[in-house]
Amino acid sequence: MTATSRAVGRAPRSRPRRGSASRLAGADRVATAVAVCAALGLVVVCVYAQTSRFDFVGLDDYSVVVEPPQINQGITWEGLGWAFTTTQPDWQPLTLISHMLSFSLFGDDAGGHHLPNIALHALNAVLLFLALRALTGELWPCALAAALFAVHPLRAESVAWVTERKDTLSGAFWMLTMLAYAGYAKRPTIGRYALVFVALACGLMSKPMLVTLPAVLLLLDLWPLARWNAVAPGEVAQRSLGRLVLEKLPLLPLVLVAVGTTFTTLAQSGGLKSLESFPLGWRIAMPPLAYVTYLLQTVWPTGLAVIYPHPALIGTSIGSSAWQALGAALLLLAITGLCLRAWRTRPYLLVGWLWFLVTLLPVIGVVQVGSQWHADRFTYTPSIGLAIMLAWSLRDLVVARPEWRTAVGTASLGALAALAILSWRQIATWRDTITLFAHAAAATPNNFSAHAVLGGALIDVGDLEGARRELDLALAIRPTEPFAHERLGSLFEEQGDENSAARSYEEALRLNPKSSWRSRRQLFAMRLADGRIEEAAALLEGPDAAAAVTAEMRLNLGAVLLEKGRYADAVAQLQDAAVLAPSSGTIRNVLGLALAGAGRYREAEAEFVRALAIRPGDAQAEENLRLVRERMGTQ
Secondary structure (H helix, E strand, O other): OOHHHHHHHOOOOOOOOHHHHHHHHHHHHHHHHHHHHHHHHHHHHHHHHHHHHOOOOOOOHHHHHHOOHHHHOOOOHHHHHHHHHOOOOOOOHHHHHHHHHHHHHHOOOHHHHHHHHHHHHHHHHHHHHHHHHHHHOOOHHHHHHHHHHHHOHHHHHHHHOHHHHHHHHHHHHHHHHHHHHHHHHHOOOHHHHHHHHHHHHHHHOOOHHHHHHHHHHHHHHHOOOOOEOOOOOOOOOOEOHHHHHHHHHHHHHHHHHHHHHHHHHHHHHOOEOOOOOOOHHHHHHHHHHHHHHHHHHHHOOOOOOOOOEOHHHOOOOHHHHHHHHHHHHHHHHHHHHHHHHOOOOOHHHHHHHHHHHHHOHHHOOOOOEOOEOOOHHHHOOOHHHHHHHHHHHHHHHHHHOHHHHHHHHHHHHHHHHHHHHHHHHHHHOOOOHHHHHHHHHHHOOOOHHHHHHHHHHHHHOOOHHHHHHHHHHHHHHOOOOHHHHHHHHHHHHHOOOHHHHHHHHHHHHHHOOOOOHHHHHHHHHHHHHOOOHHHHHHOOOOHHHOOOOOHHHHHHHHHHHHHOOOHHHHHHHHHHHHHHOOOOHHHHHHHHHHHHHOOOHHHHHHHHHHHHHHOOOOHHHHHHHHHHHHHHOOO
16 A cells, blocks of 8 residues: 555544643633532532521521510611611621611521522632632642532531621632632732722621631641742742731731720620639630630531530530640641641641631630630631641642542532531431530530520420420529529510519619610519619619610600600600600601600600601691690691
């Protein structure tokens, strides 16, 4: 056969151009990344979809989200202004605005309020994958880390609890900050740095726990960005640690404002616990114990509960926990030492470990807030550090042992499936208040808080016998628990025993004057109904009362004072009520009556005009305006 015939018989194989092959490979990578994003979002939706049928729970949902009129009226100009000025429960204006938007969209349908949490968590899983991929350039380790974050049972509290919208919302800005920083590190410009700044600011306006994020950005400079005087492919420039720290200084004012605002708010609300209630010994012992507990719960996520009572509150002596704390501290030091030893060959271990340690610092127990000693929700972003350690360790294992690729992949998928099942079960405990706290009481010993809240929930459904049993259990574990006394007062009220109810409310207020809001409000109503006006008025005064007092309470007191002919006192109360609810036509109308009674007709006329501007056509306000103008001789 001739060369010509060979050429005719078989056409020469054409070689694809290098550019075409590169584009095809790039398209494949994009398609794979899109598929990973879709899978992450779908898994989150499938695991958490059940919450769309859940109720609000009696743990801040009502006091923080459902009851405040500025929130439950949906998006209003007044509400937006309030969101940026209130510090109850913290300064978190973007989170409060997100709750207003939920009311605008879903009204008081609790299931609807769960949907944004699901969407945000799904978004966070996708954004985490994209941010890690932008930082590292890798695919499957990023996908595994994001999947571990997405389906771990420790996430249930942050996503299934409506009030913890601040976790999922701030988490979105955390991921966006990382994504923006990845872009900035590749090509530093003022505009790209501004994106980092804005994303962090928005995150801090969602939840102040993002104060550690600048430190995490510094860790990312070590790995995977290799900006600490290390030579790496594609590196923009070598930088010293000092220069990298200076680079983060513009973010420091954001952090300082968030820290200052948070401490001020906690001090005013009584959330910041004193050394007397939580001595220094406990504050030294609890951090290592909490760190190790979070590690154990990450590896073996069972026995999770909505609240874990602090050992100091259930009679545990510091001596009995000292050895455990010492052992935990030694374990933490050993892990830190191993990570330091491996940092040249496996820098992700040190970065992931320090990420975990640093991001938990604000909530680790040195500064004690509340009665819990650790909480599942606190792991929302700190857990990413541990996920990074595991995902890249498995990546290196597969690189070193390619024959193990299938086994590692199968084991990873099996572990993710197991975590998803455990998450589904943990999420189910958030169905309603009774389910949630019955589970907590069963999962953790001596959980006086769980028994107290469960008792209160049983009162609300009419199970007074069960409620008394749970409240007695709570007070047997901790006789000085204010909430148990408060709910016992509610029980006595249901039984018609007003005297016992009043004593229980008084005890709750004595034990916790700043946070026993229900006791203050119920006592106020009882004393006002009994004609004990001065005692009722005293409950509305002082810094301890500020957070509990509502416009309605001041309106009711003002109306009673008006009936008694105490016009000056009535005006003072009603003016304070108008400050709390400036868009209330009723308050403006009653204030006008009090001013008219005090002979202040011009001011009364202005209040009736305001009342009609708020509620045009209000017959009562129109009549009052006519009468006051007749009195003034202007009509």
